[in-house]
Amino acid sequence: MVASQPTCENNEKKPNNPVFRHQLSVRLYDTDAAGVLYFGSQFRLAHDAFETFMAQHGFPISIMMTEPYLLVVRHAQSDYTAPVMLGDTVDIDLYIERLGRTSFTCNYTLQVNDMPVGKAKTVHVTIDRKTRNAVAMPGEMRAALQLHKVDQ
Amino acid sequence: MVASQPTCENNEKKPNNPVFRHQLSVRLYDTDAAGVLYFGSQFRLAHDAFETFMAQHGFPISIMMTEPYLLVVRHAQSDYTAPVMLGDTVDIDLYIERLGRTSFTCNYTLQVNDMPVGKAKTVHVTIDRKTRNAVAMPGEMRAALQLHKVDQ
Amino acid sequence: MVASQPTCENNEKKPNNPVFRHQLSVRLYDTDAAGVLYFGSQFRLAHDAFETFMAQHGFPISIMMTEPYLLVVRHAQSDYTAPVMLGDTVDIDLYIERLGRTSFTCNYTLQVNDMPVGKAKTVHVTIDRKTRNAVAMPGEMRAALQLHKVDQ
Amino acid sequence: MVASQPTCENNEKKPNNPVFRHQLSVRLYDTDAAGVLYFGSQFRLAHDAFETFMAQHGFPISIMMTEPYLLVVRHAQSDYTAPVMLGDTVDIDLYIERLGRTSFTCNYTLQVNDMPVGKAKTVHVTIDRKTRNAVAMPGEMRAALQLHKVDQ
Known part of the structure; x- marks a missing residue:
């Protein structure tokens, strides 16, 4: 292998849409006595x-x-824009917002029935x-993350 | 509708296998510093x-x-027979063990790679x-539960 | 202060140190398989x-x-600067960083053995x-928070 | 006691009341959308x-x-006898119900304002x-537990 960054090879093709969607349901466990999603559960x-x-x-x-x-979390933040209820199906859209040599930032948008309910970011560092x-993070990891990077 | 217990009708047919299977992954959140599933997370x-x-x-x-x-929990119990690790896929088999007028008992068996790792029971009461x-629980609820009852 | 906002009275005197200290122990529940405090537990x-x-x-x-x-959380953020271990005693220093009419920002500094391990902020809104x-938040609440406000 | 198990010495005297009391508050985090303590939080x-x-x-x-x-948990169980509310102060009385060579059973009674609200048991094994x-558990551990054993 001759490429200057041989570990960066990755057979996954750049997807048309770099955003990764994940779906899950809000469980009783995730809610609090205010009747909605507990802020920490986001x-x-x-x-x-x-x-x-x-x-x-x-x-x-x-x-x-x-x-x-x-792979540790160095920073995390969340915004809450609408109440999320018990049993709601939440669509989470994830993309990579920043990709460095030793760290990267994940961006999350949360929606219920196509309505935004919250946002989050996590900063991860390889130590x-x-x-x-x-x-430095492994080259394959960096390559995989690159495919889901969205330029700001 | 003429049946003496009209609310007990349920269009779901008795399944060949009354056991309900649910699958999920053990997340970082579910683990503890001992490196395995936290007992309460089960x-x-x-x-x-x-x-x-x-x-x-x-x-x-x-x-x-x-x-x-x-619908509230009156009793819960768990047994832990093998360590469950971060990232493990857990198959949970659920069936109704006891079905009364105002309460019922759910039985859970947890497996990883077809190996039993734990058991649980929860007793639920309608109040x-x-x-x-x-x-008394709604007739439709009772009928649905009846389809997943396994005689001991 | 004129009597127009009588509910703003508060008998608590401005403390010499407006910072509120709270102490607690890191429990098994708070940790994860990486052997340290789970980021969400902060x-x-x-x-x-x-x-x-x-x-x-x-x-x-x-x-x-x-x-x-x-009283709901609109925003939350955390920074993690050093690993926090099972059993660590954490001192949390809390003060009010911003105090508005309908919302305020709490600032938290976390220390273990007088060494900083993390920071957090939460923004609360009365709705x-x-x-x-x-x-608008109740006048008494605003007055109590004012006593713990630290000018930036 | 002959000196064969010197590690069994323990300077703590048998307390008049072998029951250990612990007190804590029910936090928003512990509650669920039903407005009470989430069963798992007990x-x-x-x-x-x-x-x-x-x-x-x-x-x-x-x-x-x-x-x-x-020291791992092999079994856990809880009973819920009255709703526990956000902000309630819970008194937990703990004693050792069974003490073996490699395992022991802890018994918990939970009270709010001197009214029983729940019970729990955990079985711990040294592996x-x-x-x-x-x-076999360390002799000092066994000796300490013995002081809080209540005969059934």
Whole structure:
């Protein structure tokens, strides 16, 4: 292999739509006594989309149990624009907003019945398991994320 | 409609296999620092199966937000027979173990790669929203549950 | 202060230090398979501090079950600067960063053994229970929050 | 006691009342859209009492991150006898119901304003970290638990 970044090869073609959609239902567990989605649960929903996305691209989050690097969250944020009810089906659209050498930003939009209900972002960093210093992410991971990058 | 219990009619036919199967993945959120499924998360997984089961039988758990009765849990128990790891796909088999006038018992078996990893039971009671006394469950609910009853 | 807003009176004196400190322990439940605090749990810890703070100032969050207004979260964000381990005692320092007519921003700093491990913010809005439009917060609430406001 | 099990010494005296009391508040996070404590959260409350109990007896649950044995839950059960509301202060009384060589059973009673609201049990087993076979618990742990054993 001669390419300067051989690990960056990835057989997945750039999809027509780089946005990854994940769907799930709001469970009793996710709600609170105000009768709606608990604010913290929106992060659980977003991360469920993230774990599904990563697994489908060959990086199930469980690999970090065995790899020399960990993939950790450095920042997370959510906005809540409409109440989400018990039993609602939530469509989560995920794309990569920023892609660096050691970190990337995931952007999430949440919709119920095609109406926006919330947004979220998570910033992930690859760190060395022992030193916990940031390290370059694997080339294949970067290539997979690149396919779902949306330019701002 | 002439039948003595008209509300008990249900167009679903008794399935060949009364057991309802639900599948889900163990997320980072469900695990703990011991590296496996947190014991309390097994209840969340079981109840996810329960909510899916009820919704597919016409009783989404959200109806209790509007109905005069609530469906509440009176008892819950879990056994843990093998460690469940991050990323594992868990098959949950649910059936009705006991079906009374105001309450019923759900039985759950959890498997990973066809190996049993845990069991659970939940006892549900229909109560009046105001008095919180037990009341007879709707006939359609009872009929739906009956189709998934397994005699002990 | 003229008597036009009598409800704004508050007998609590401006504390020498407007920062409210709350302490809690990281439980097995809060951790994940990476062996550290799950990122979403930091919101639970911060909100535990918020609920304690509000209760001690006469506004237990449970009042929203009976009041004509709800206090909802519009935005939440967290930064993670050092790993937090199972059993760690976390000191959470809370202050009010912004105080408006219908909303305010809480700022949280998390420390373990006097070392910063994370930060968080939550934006809370008072809304009418029925219309869900923003409404002015009660004067007493505003007065209590004012005592813990730190100018940026 | 002959010196064959020197590790069984424990300087804690048998308390007059072997029951360990732990108190906590029901947070928004613990509730669900039915307006009360989510059934699964009762396990979180009970385990919070358990972790506090173990830490105060010299066995913070975090030791299992470094010890050759793990302390895992083999069985858990809860009964719900009265609704628990947002903001309720819950008193949890914990005692050891059964104490074996490799396992023990914790019994929990939950009260709000001196009224029983629920019960729980957890069965804990010490297992070898690698083989995951049951192993004898440390003598000091057994001695500490013995002080809080209530004969049935």
